Every structure is written in structure tokens, then in C-alpha cells.
Amino acid sequence: MDLSSRRQLVETLIPIIRKAGKAALELQKDDLATRTKEDGTPVTTADLTSHAILRAACLASFPAIPVISEEDTPTAGAGQDTNAAILLIDPLDGTKEFIKGSDEFAVNIALVEDGRVSAGLIYAPARDRLFFSWGAGLAFEQTAAGLRRKLPYPLAPRLQPIALVSRSHCDPRTEALLAALQPCDVQAMGSSLKFALVAAAEADFYLRLGPTMIWDCAAGQAIIEAAGGTVLQADGSSLAYRSNRAPKVDGFIGARTPQLAARVVAAMKALETGTGVATSR
Numbered sequence: 001m002d003l004s005s006r007r008q009l010v011e012t013l014i015p016i017i018r019k020a021g022k023a024a025l026e027l028q029k030d031d032l033a034t035r036t037k038e039d040g041t042p043v044t045t046a047d048l049t050s051h052a053i054l055r056a057a058c059l060a061s062f063p064a065i066p067v068i069s070e071e072d073t074p075t076a077g078a079g080q081d082t083n084a085a086i087l088l089i090d091p092l093d094g095t096k097e098f099i100k101g102s103d104e105f106a107v108n109i110a111l112v113e114d115g116r117v118s119a120g121l122i123y124a125p126a127r128d129r130l131f132f133s134w135g136a137g138l139a140f141e142q143t144a145a146g147l148r149r150k151l152p153y154p155l156a157p158r159l160q161p162i163a164l165v166s167r168s169h170c171d172p173r174t175e176a177l178l179a180a181l182q183p184c185d186v187q188a189m190g191s192s193l194k195f196a197l198v199a200a201a202e203a204d205f206y207l208r209l210g211p212t213m214i215w216d217c218a219a220g221q222a223i224i225e226a227a228g229g230t231v232l233q234a235d236g237s238s239l240a241y242r243s244n245r246a247p248k249v250d251g252f253i254g255a256r257t258p259q260l261a262a263r264v265v266a267a268m269k270a271l272e273t274g275t276g277v278a279t280s281r
């Protein structure tokens with residue numbers, strides 16, 4: 001897909017993701033019906049409502065592009081060739097925080113082409129912050145009034161970087177790495193909103209070294225990389241999205257500059273080999 005086509009796709013998805021996010025936000029005020037899925041994670045009526053809105057609209061707008069959603073049945077994508085292009089959807093990212101009444105939840109949509117994420121949207125409806133991208137240097141935030149600003153390319157590094165971690169999934173490996181990277185200001189937050197804040201230069205890096213799913217990180221990777229940053233696996237390799245692989249990601253490091261990402265990866269490798277730790281400054 002060329003740049004113009006990707007932009008058209010994203011522009012089409014903007015009102016769709018807003019509709020899904022606002023529907024979820026309205027349902028948060030109700031007495032939510034919640035159940036536990038087979039993997040032990042919760043799902044609410046808001047997850048399923050957002051999923052229905054997104055799936056129907058994506059298939060109607062882009063019938064040639066397969067859609068894979070977190071809330072799909074296990075056989076939903078069976079038999080589809082998803083190596084060329086797919087739309088990855090997380091209808092409600094941060095369900096645990098959503099259930100608690102927090103405003104730290106988001107809706108994610110990502111376009112993946114030939115195993116690489118090429119466009120993404122993240123909408124945090126409770127904060128009315130919408131972030132999207134469709135190519136290098138083309139990352140934006142749109143206000144409720146429809147105004148948009150271009151996200152800044154990486155600025156000078158902070159003397160004390162701001163590190164974002166999951167409010168619900170901060171595993172021991174992540175905690176050890178944070179200790180090794182001190183001094184830094186550690187902030188816990190829910191959902192993919194953390195990716196967007198790194199892309200917007202409101203934070204410096206986002207660490208998630210425990211396992212997660214592709215629909216949790218694809219849109220965020222697209223936006224960070226369009227804004228000049230990078231998202232890597234803990235071993236320093238790039239994230240790829242292939243249909244013949246499990247939809248699980250064994251952790252990642254998202255940083256607002258490639259240089260900062262490299263320092264974090266070096267610190268991680270030093271921890272794992274016991275050879276000392278690189279600093280984050």
C-alpha cells in the first residue's frame with residue numbers, strides 16, 4: 001500500500017475508532033457484565049460492543065483486508081492469507097483499569113503489511129486523546145474539535161528519563177531493569193496510552209518485558225516509529241507480525257529515540273549476562 005492509500009485508510013478509521021471508544025466509555029458508567037476468558041483475562045460488554053463496531057466498519061470499509069481482533073473466536077481468521085496486509089484490533093486495551101473506573105484505557109487499530117506495522121491509531125476516549133500515524137514523520141494527535149498537531153521528532157534527552165510501566169503487569173524482569181536504569185522517573189499506567197505518550201515526548205521509554213499480545217503493541221509501535229522512536233524486543237531485534245506465528249510477543253522496549261532504546265537493550269543484556277549495567281543517561 002502506498003503512502004496516499006495508508007493515509008486514506010487512517011482518515012477513514014478516525015471516526016470509526018472514535019465511535020467505538022465513545023461507546024465503550026458510555027458503557028463504563030453502567031453496571032458492566034464481566035466474565036473471565038479462557039486465558040484468565042476479563043472481558044466486558046464494552047469490549048464486545050467496541051469489537052462489533054470496529055469489525056463491522058473495517059470489513060465494510062476495507063473488504064479486501066482481513067481483520068484480527070482480540071475478541072475474535074479462535075477460528076475467525078482461519079484460512080486467510082494475512083501475510084500481505086491485516087488490520088489488528090484491540091477493542092478495549094486496559095480492561096482491568098476500565099473495570100475499576102480508570103480513564104487509562106484505549107482502543108487500538110494497526111495496519112500490518114508484509115509482517116511490518118505501517119499505520120496505527122490509539123484512542124483514549126476518557127481523556128479524548130487520539131493519536132495516529134501512516135508513515136515516517138507522519139504521526140499526529142487530533143483533538144475533539146478535529147484540530148491536529150504533528151508529534152515532535154525526538155527532542156534533546158532528559159537528564160532524568162521518564163519511564164512508563166504497566167499498572168497491572170510490571171513483572172520482576174521489568175523491575176530489575178528499572179533499578180539498573182536509575183536515575184529515572186518511573187510512572188505506572190494502564191493500556192497502550194503509554195506508547196502514545198512516548199511518541200508525544202511526554203515520556204522517554206515504555207518497558208514491558210513480560211509476555212503480551214500483538215494487538216496490544218502494533219498500533220503503538222506504528223505511532224512511536226512514525227514519530228522517530230523505535231520499538232524493539234528485549235534482545236534488540238525488531239517486532240514482526242506474521243500469520244504463521246503465535247499472536248504472543250515476549251516483551252518489548254519502546255523508546256522515543258533509537259539511541260535510548262539501544263541503551264536500554266544494552267542494560268538488559270548486561271543484567272542477563274551479569275556483566276554490569278549500562279546507564280540510561
